Amino acid sequence: MTAYPATVLAKARTIRLLVLDVDGVLTDGRLYYLTGGGEAKAFNTQDGAALKMLMGTGIATAIITGRRSDVVDRRARELGIAHVQQGVDDKAEGLRVLQAQSGLDASVMAHMGDDVPDLPLFRRVAVAFSVPGAHPVVTARADYVTRATAGMGAVAEVCHLIMTAQGTWNDALARIDR
Template sequence: MIEQAKQVKLMIFDVDGVMTDGGLYFTDAGEELKAFNSLDGHGLKMLQNSGVKLAIITGRQSQLVAHRARNLGIDYVHQGAHDKLASFQSLLAEVGLSAQDCGYMGDDVIDLPVMRRVAFAVSVPAAPELVQQYAHYVTGRQGGHGAVREVCELIMQSQNTWDAAMAPYLE
């Protein structure tokens, strides 16, 4: 698993069930709400600062996701991706990388076509067993509750960038 994480130049995340708890919340007016974890957000920023590019591929379309991505400085966002493999292939062309340069974190069977092609596939404990079988790593934390941060730290540790990321906080 450490060897796979070492290869990651681009880490791609699903949203619902990975960056959030997977719940879909709606107001009476029909507006969608999502809760994102601030620890996950800081982990994403640290991973990006370590030199790993970040992307989102999600099946749903949401202004909330676009706003969160802008807030975190995530440049590559593919929403409404009902065919995640096609979105993944488009993303690879956009960033000029191969599948073996990528990691992907997903939580459901729709994520399997991408998970089966990347160097480092990650899932969460709530994912169906079939999805977990194709993951190189299943997080200890649940989606929306620190799972993304856990993966960011794991990648930085495997790439020997963790100590440099922590140095400003430990001076």
């Protein structure tokens, strides 16, 4: 199993809420425009399973995305992601709303993002996660860049990292593998 840097594990130990960007984090960043209107996105089942495991350990999750898409609401509902904000131009403002909604301070949150609009969140949360192929400015500021790529298990890797840091992984796995 993957070994993570001790510095990142130490930072992730007190995280209570994981904030996720959508395009380029939960997906590979490509937007499928369908003939006749509508839009499609490809989400990853391993990311979904890992998010459910993480939430099962008492960690909350949230989505803050700049775009707006019905499929994001559907995916969030399916996974039980409680806090969803779409069409957010200013993610710092999105974070203020999330703090009010969740009753949690940014100091107990982690954010996973891939592009420049994610930087205000990186500035404010306790741990910043990014993905291979993210904007170089973003990867430079991340505490940890996943080995898995976006839309291909990167979110699952971060979930595993947080559970490993908090010592909840073995119990979470045992609840499934029995």
